[in-house]
Amino acid sequence: xxxxxxxxxxxxxxxxxxxxxxxxxxxxxxxxxxxxxxxxxxxxxxxxxxxxxxxxxxxxxxxxxxxxxxxxxxxxxxxxxxxxxxxxxxxxxxxxxxxxxxxxxxxxxxxxxxxxxxxxxxxxxxxxxxxxxxxxxxxxxxxxxxxxxxxxxxxxxxxxxxxxxxxxxxxxxxxxxxxxxxxxxxxxxxxxxxxxxxxxxxxxxxxxxxxxxxxxxxxxxxxxxxxxxxxxxxxxxxxxxxxxxxxxxxxxxxxxxxxxxxxxxxxxxxxxxxxxxxxxxxxxxxxxxxxxxxxxxxxxxxxxxxxxxxxxxxxxxxxxxxxxxxxxxxxxxxxxxxxxxxxxxxxxxxxxxxxxxxxxxxxxxxxxxxxxxxxxxxxxxxxxxxxxxxxxxxxxxxxxxxxxxxxxxxxxxxxxxxxxxxxxxxxxxxxxxxxxxxxxxxxxxxxxxxxxxxxxxxxxxxxxxxxxxxxxxxxxxxxxxxxxxxxxxxxxxxxxxxxxxxxxxxxxxxxxxxxxxxxxxxxxxxxxxxxxxxxxxxxxxxxxxxxxxxxxxxxxxxxxxxxxxxxxxxxxxxxxxxxxxxxxxxxxxxxxxxxxxxxxxxxxxxxxxxxxxxxxxxxx
Amino acid sequence: xxxxxxxxxxxxxxxxxxxxxxxxxxxxxxxxxxxxxxxxxxxxxxxxxxxxxxxxxxxxxxxxxxxxxxxxxxxxxxxxxxxxxxxxxxxxxxxxxxxxxxxxxxxxxxxxxxxxxxxxxxxxxxxxxxxxxxxxxxxxxxxxxxxxxxxxxxxxxxxxxxxxxxxxxxxxxxxxxxxxxxxxxxxxxxxxxxxxxxxxxxxxxxxxxxxxxxxxxxxxxxxxxxxxxxxxxxxxxxxxxxxxxxxxxxxxxxxxxxxxxxxx
Numbered sequence: 001x002x003x004x005x006x007x008x009x010x011x012x013x014x015x016x017x018x019x020x021x022x023x024x025x026x027x028x029x030x031x032x033x034x035x036x037x038x039x040x041x042x043x044x045x046x047x048x049x050x051x052x053x054x055x056x057x058x059x060x061x062x063x064x065x066x067x068x069x070x071x072x073x074x075x076x077x078x079x080x081x082x083x084x085x086x087x088x089x090x091x092x093x094x095x096x097x098x099x100x101x102x103x104x105x106x107x108x109x110x111x112x113x114x115x116x117x118x119x120x121x122x123x124x125x126x127x128x129x130x131x132x133x134x135x136x137x138x139x140x141x142x143x144x145x146x147x148x149x150x151x152x153x154x155x156x157x158x159x160x161x162x163x164x165x166x167x168x169x170x171x172x173x174x175x176x177x178x179x180x181x182x183x184x185x186x187x188x189x190x191x192x193x194x195x196x197x198x199x200x201x202x203x204x205x206x207x208x209x210x211x212x213x214x215x216x217x218x219x220x221x222x223x224x225x226x227x228x229x230x231x232x233x234x235x236x237x238x239x240x241x242x243x244x245x246x247x248x249x250x251x252x253x254x255x256x257x258x259x260x261x262x263x264x265x266x267x268x269x270x271x272x273x274x275x276x277x278x279x280x281x282x283x284x285x286x287x288x289x290x291x292x293x294x295x296x297x298x299x300x301x302x303x304x305x306x307x308x309x310x311x312x313x314x315x316x317x318x319x320x321x322x323x324x325x326x327x328x329x330x331x332x333x334x335x336x337x338x339x340x341x342x343x344x345x346x347x348x349x350x351x352x353x354x355x356x357x358x359x360x361x362x363x364x365x366x367x368x369x370x371x372x373x374x375x376x377x378x379x380x381x382x383x384x385x386x387x388x389x390x391x392x393x394x395x396x397x398x399x400x401x402x403x404x405x406x407x408x409x410x411x412x413x414x415x416x417x418x419x420x421x422x423x424x425x426x427x428x429x430x431x432x433x434x435x436x437x438x439x440x441x442x443x444x445x446x447x448x449x450x451x452x453x454x455x456x457x458x459x460x461x462x463x464x465x466x467x468x469x470x471x472x473x474x475x476x477x478x479x480x481x482x483x484x485x486x487x488x489x490x491x492x493x494x495x496x497x498x499x500x501x502x503x504x505x506x507x508x509x510x511x512x513x514x515x516x517x518x519x520x521x522x523x524x525x526x527x528x529x530x531x532x533x534x535x536x537x538x539x540x541x542x543x544x545x546x547x548x549x550x551x552x553x554x555x556x557x558x559x560x561x562x563x564x565x566x567x568x569x570x571x572x573x574x575x576x577x578x579x580x581x582x583x584x585x586x587x588x589x590x591x592x593x594x595x596x597x598x599x600x601x602x603x604x605x606x607x608x609x610x611x612x613x614x615x616x617x618x619x620x
Numbered sequence: 621x622x623x624x625x626x627x628x629x630x631x632x633x634x635x636x637x638x639x640x641x642x643x644x645x646x647x648x649x650x651x652x653x654x655x656x657x658x659x660x661x662x663x664x665x666x667x668x669x670x671x672x673x674x675x676x677x678x679x680x681x682x683x684x685x686x687x688x689x690x691x692x693x694x695x696x697x698x699x700x701x702x703x704x705x706x707x708x709x710x711x712x713x714x715x716x717x718x719x720x721x722x723x724x725x726x727x728x729x730x731x732x733x734x735x736x737x738x739x740x741x742x743x744x745x746x747x748x749x750x751x752x753x754x755x756x757x758x759x760x761x762x763x764x765x766x767x768x769x770x771x772x773x774x775x776x777x778x779x780x781x782x783x784x785x786x787x788x789x790x791x792x793x794x795x796x797x798x799x800x801x802x803x804x805x806x807x808x809x810x811x812x813x814x815x816x817x818x819x820x821x822x823x824x825x826x827x828x829x830x831x832x833x834x835x836x837x838x839x840x841x842x843x844x845x846x847x848x849x850x851x852x853x854x855x856x857x858x859x860x861x862x863x864x865x866x867x868x869x870x871x872x873x874x875x876x877x878x879x880x881x882x883x884x
Contacts, residue, residue, distance in 0.1 A: 228640060
């Protein structure tokens with residue numbers, strides 16, 4: 001039965017520049033009787049006017065600029081019909097710099113035709129485009145080996161090219177449905193079987209198209225309804241959004257993630273419909289009302305209670321980088337996933353993938369048109385899905401400075417769902433005097449609050465390490481703050497001098513302030529000589545279990561040789577008194593949690609030790 | 621879901637994104653079949669309400685039937701209606717062919733209206749299948765301060781994520797009907813029972829397929845006098861929809877030049 005209800009299968013045609021995509025499309029339109037009346041003659045006139053042989057590609061290259069340069073700039077959409085059904089062809093440009101347009105075109109496709117030149121064989125662009133199909137989740141692919149006329153319709157040549165491209169696609173988990181030898185310019189094996197390649201036993205291109213299936217949103221998959229908006233135009237309070245997967249019904253209990261609220265659907269709303277609906281399925285843009293007024297907003301994901309999305313503040317993105325500015329560790333981008341927008345920080349680039357040979361490299365940055373696997377950390381909890389389970393809530397883009405700079409898929413391999421953690425912790429929590437619990441802060445920040453108490457001689461390198469550690473952690477999305485003499489002495493402890501009592505009080509106040517910061521969810525790094533065990537013990541008691549003592553160790557000789565502030569010199573000359581290590585004792589920590597030895601280790605080595613320690617002790 | 625349901629859902633999603641993300645959006649109402657579908661879809665999206673101002677940039681040269689239609693439904697649909705006028709044709713680029721100059725008036729009127737109302741987004745009922753240049757459009761298509769469209773460097777539109785935030789001075793055109801065809805428009809108009817201007821229906825063997833200014837819009841031969849007959853006609857026709865719109869055909873690149881400088 002022909003299906004001309006208007007439902008169209010979207011086909012993207014990809015492949016290296018000059019492998020004949022536009023020619024293929026022009027010819028396909030002609031051979032299926034889909035060219036508008038007079039277009040063929042107009043094309044002929046256009047070619048004559050330019051003194052060129054007849055050019056099928058002119059059927060598409062609507063823009064003057066494209067005709068003159070002879071390349072396709074953007075994604076054009078062309079409609080045509082076979083006897084079976086209607087199609088939209090998305091013509092994706094082959095030029096390297098136009099990859100973002102190709103991604104735009106291909107992301108809307110049900111299936112793809114990958115075009116390879118019989119003479120040139122598989123090129124870098126062919127492989128890159130195959131990788132884009134892989135990354136955009138397009139698994140229905142047929143390969144057309146074009147320009148067979150230029151290789152004398154040679155079956156052996158076809159076999160070689162076919163084998164090469166099949167190998168490339170298989171490495172990407174794509175099994176081509178067919179590999180077809182064609183000569184697009186002359187129409188060989190397009191609408192009908194060619195008489196010039198009788199050795200080819202398979203179907204023609206049009207028959208292969210008719211075999212493809214439309215990509216649909218999964219109605220049988222778990223319910224995912226990202227909240228797009230909440231309306232209050234009249235007495236109804238309507239939660240609006242598009243169902244990405246599954247189905248819902250009035251009366252059902254639903255869960256909002258990440259907020260965790262559970263309510264019942266009171267009604268399914270619609271305007272100008274024959275009868276009010278009571279249910280809706282994937283693909284529908286719906287509105288629902290709730291049986292209870294709870295605060296929800298754009299960005300939450302509605303599911304059923306028993307099959308919720310993953311909760312996490314860290315995930316892996318398999319992505320394509322589209323921006324001229326490279327992706328770098330420590331940089332922050334805006335994540336857009338379904339309707340949520342949240343800042344995320346690049347924590348780690350796991351690997352950069354060369355899309356031409358699928359080789360993997362370790363890299364500090366990801367350049368334009370490269371693919372990569374990247375770990376992102378968010379300061380707030382995200383509800384999302386593994387792409388393979390629910391595509392609609394498992395794919396994302398990144399925005400930087402108003403521009404979309406990446407498109408990618410979520411992979412949670414190796415990362416736990418934090419929903420369970422959240423639930424277990426919530427039941428164990430006792431009143432702590434705060435409406436917002438410590439656990440809640442920890443979950444949102446992605447790390448616990450705490451105090452890293454750096455102690456050591458003057459000149460041992462405490463401040464240098466504290467500030468370097470702050471920079472590193474901040475870049476990775478941590479809430480971190482350094483307390484040192486500079487910011488404490490000028491305000492909080494302005495009234496204190498340098499006598500023994502005042503120094504003890506100085507450390508006491510710092511210990512209390514650090515404990516409050518830790519309570520607020522921050523990781524505080526303190527940088528004070530704090531020479532007395534009793535003073536440090538008091539600071540430990542203030543912060544409790546979140547206190548860690550870091551001994552920044554260096555010999556007195558080394559410190560005196562460095563003497564960054566000239567204090568040792570002044571102490572030796574008697575210009576200052578009670579100087580630790582000279583006139584006053586430094587009591588070494590008995591059981592420090594970490595020792596870094598700055599006279600034996602480089603700053604980078606010390607930072608590595610501290611970063612590992614911090615992650616292990618405070619990250620969730 | 622039927623094909624029309626899917627088209628509708630996609631458009632509703634786009635309209636809701638515009639409402640959620642843009643500070644001062646407005647709908648452009650050209651009074652034709654497409655922008656009437658946009659208004660209808662807006663009422664679908666917002667459950668009977670039209671929460672945007674609806675603006676007609678008036679050339680003063682539309683058919684009288686179009687003005688009657690506008691005045692009736694602005695009231696009946698309870699629209700927050702704005703009418704703005706276009707400047708005289710002498711203000712347009714004199715190097716454009718005559719009919720294109722007439723169309724360019726609308727662009728000037730639009731720019732003036734934008735400046736006056738400070739809209740950050742304009743919803744317009746263009747479709748990819750109308751015209752080859754429109755085929756290259758995005759759902760959310762940024763325009764620079766002077767209204768121009770950089771069609772060689774458009775934002776990527778992936779996974780139904782649209783460009784919804786912009787640097788100051790840039791506004792966005794929103795195209796909720798981009799994926800519809802002329803046939804879809806009529807099938808939906810029929811299903812939803814959306815009112816249509818009489819000029820679309822054949823009288824004396826002629827009808828209008830596309831409505832613009834009276835002096836530069838010509839009817840095409842047709843016997844289709846009902847929506848069903850229009851649908852039957854479109855299922856087999858190979859005549860381009862805008863063939864009656866003079867400005868498209870004066871030179872190979874007329875439409876491209878109009879559009880790059882801000883024409884809808």
